[in-house]
Structure formats: structure tokens, C-alpha cells
Amino acid sequence: MTVTAHWEHFPHQADIGVRGLGATLEQAYEQAALALTAVITDLADVAPEEMIRLSCEAPDAELLLVDWLNSLIYEMVTRNMLFSRFEVHLEGNRLTAQAWGEALDVARHHPAVEVKGATYTALKVAQQPDGGWLAQCVVDV
Numbered sequence: 001m002t003v004t005a006h007w008e009h010f011p012h013q014a015d016i017g018v019r020g021l022g023a024t025l026e027q028a029y030e031q032a033a034l035a036l037t038a039v040i041t042d043l044a045d046v047a048p049e050e051m052i053r054l055s056c057e058a059p060d061a062e063l064l065l066v067d068w069l070n071s072l073i074y075e076m077v078t079r080n081m082l083f084s085r086f087e088v089h090l091e092g093n094r095l096t097a098q099a100w101g102e103a104l105d106v107a108r109h110h111p112a113v114e115v116k117g118a119t120y121t122a123l124k125v126a127q128q129p130d131g132g133w134l135a136q137c138v139v140d141v
Helices: 025-040 061-079
Strands: 006-012 015-022 050-057 081-091 094-103 124-127 133-140
Touching (some): 025 094, 061 094, 061 124
Antiparallel strands (some): 015 133, 050 094, 081 094, 124 133
């Protein structure tokens, strides 16, 4: 069975769940990052014009997912950018990544919400029965 990388949202009271699925753990993290951007705006409206590098480290894969998403949120806020393409590399509990995006243009991107942070609510990173990977958590909006 072939696993197709994709992202999705899932309902959670007043906040929003982000879920990434992929053939590898790296793909699942990339898809979770796409789901994060898609909470804010339509991914199709974000051009991958500028690349930045990020890195983070955590004791396990679940905490690493939260750190990864919170690093992206920090970069979005401090750089006033949105990201639409990600390349994640994992070595043990250390993540290095490249993110491509562009400056936020309110008139064009029509941001729906401001994501305040990734939380430990519904946090799960696990290999699935089909061999693929799931990475999910709830983000505070």
C-alpha cells in the first residue's frame, strides 16, 4: 500500500487541529506545517519566493512536532511571512528544515485567524498500520 502525503484539519472546540500524514516522519512534519499555514490562508495564494532555515531539538518526536510548529509560528510573526513549502530533515530528535514563503499581504492573503501556538492537546506522532506516519496537534487560535 502506498501512502500519499497530505494534510488535514480536525475539529477541536474553539481551536483547530492540524494533522500531517506522510510516507515518512519527515513528510508528516512537512504536511503538518502546510496544515498550519492553511489555518491562516489558502496555500495556493502563498508563493514560495524566499527560503529560511530553521532547526529545533526535543526529547521525543511529539515534543519535536510542537517545537517545529512553534518555530514556524515565531518565524511567521517576526518576519511577517507565510510559508507554503517545507523540506524537513530529521537526525534522531534534531530537526533541520527549509521553509519557503513570502511576505504577508493582507489584501491578497486574507488571513482568517492568527495562530498563537501549537499545544500538547491531541498531540500524537506515530507510525500507522499502513506504514505511513501521522503527526498532529491542536493549535491555539
